[in-house]
Amino acid sequence: MIEVDQVGVVAGEVTLLAPVSAAARRGEALIVRGRNGTGKSTLLRVLAGARKPSSGAVRIGGGSVAERDRGFRRRVSTMIGLPPMAVDLTVRDHVMLVATTWFDDPAAAVDLASGVLAELGLDQLGERFPHELSSGQTQLFGLALVLARPFEVLILDEPEQRLDPDHIESVIRVLGSRRDDGATLVIATHSAVLAEALADQNLQLEIAA
Numbered sequence: 073m074i075e076v077d078q079v080g081v082v083a084g085e086v087t088l089l090a091p092v093s094a095a096a097r098r099g100e101a102l103i104v105r106g107r108n109g110t111g112k113s114t115l116l117r118v119l120a121g122a123r124k125p126s127s128g129a130v131r132i133g134g135g136s137v138a139e140r141d142r143g144f145r146r147r148v149s150t151m152i153g154l155p156p157m158a159v160d161l162t163v164r165d166h167v168m169l170v171a172t173t174w175f176d177d178p179a180a181a182v183d184l185a186s187g188v189l190a191e192l193g194l195d196q197l198g199e200r201f202p203h204e205l206s207s208g209q210t211q212l213f214g215l216a217l218v219l220a221r222p223f224e225v226l227i228l229d230e231p232e233q234r235l236d237p238d239h240i241e242s243v244i245r246v247l248g249s250r251r252d253d254g255a256t257l258v259i260a261t262h263s264a265v266l267a268e269a270l271a272d273q274n275l276q277l278e279i280a281a
């Protein structure tokens with residue numbers, strides 16, 4: 073489903089990502105690990121189509137990566153960094169906005185949005201504005217936005233950030249259920265707990281020589 077073939081990224085004299093290869097099939101999680109600055113976020117940006125590799129190639133579902141292509145975006149849902157937020161839309165408004173953008177059937181959109189908020193323990197916070205959330209709640213909100221829509225591939229950069237151990241466990245359960253439903257997960261993480269719970273494939277990045 074995802075094939076990374078000798079993908080490297082350089083900017084001028086700087087190596088952002090030394091060439092790496094990896095693959096993950098449907099229903100598998102590829103866990104990307106490595107010290108700060110080894111290029112995890114850079115690799116995820118390449119997979120999401122937000123950055124062009126300087127060398128090598130990526131294929132997702134047998135096709136090339138194309139951020140501007142709606143068909144590609146329907147298949148690939150990505151969380152890298154904090155989500156963009158509208159200050160005067162509530163948490164529920166944001167999640168509904170995503171769901172209704174991707175589903176023609178309003179009832180299906182409401183069901184998915186409500187289900188995702190409940191799964192992540194955010195249903196009591198649905199009427200809050202984004203600035204009324206704690207940092208960990210903001211992280212869960214970002215996850216809700218990428219889950220409240222269709223996808224075949226889920227790309228997540230450090231989903232454990234700012235979460236306490238209990239919430240990391242609940243995020244592991246939620247992501248594991250998506251993997252069991254057939255999604256391909258690509259997750260960069262510094263959490264050994266999350267990596268051990270979800271990894272089918274592992275990619276360890278090293279500092280460029």
Ligand SMILES: Nc1ncnc2c1ncn2[C@@H]1O[C@H](COP(=O)(O)OP(=O)(O)OP(=O)(O)O)[C@@H](O)[C@H]1O
Pocket residue numbers: 083086087088089106107108109110111112113114115
């Ligand atoms: N626009 C840029 N120009 C030059 N170097 C960059 C740029 N963006 C990132 N880098 C460098 O590329 C390397 C990889 O950065 P990246 O954010 O991918 O690492 P990471 O493994 O995700 O790190 P962390 O664990 O700290 O999140 C780092 O050395 C970083 O300083």
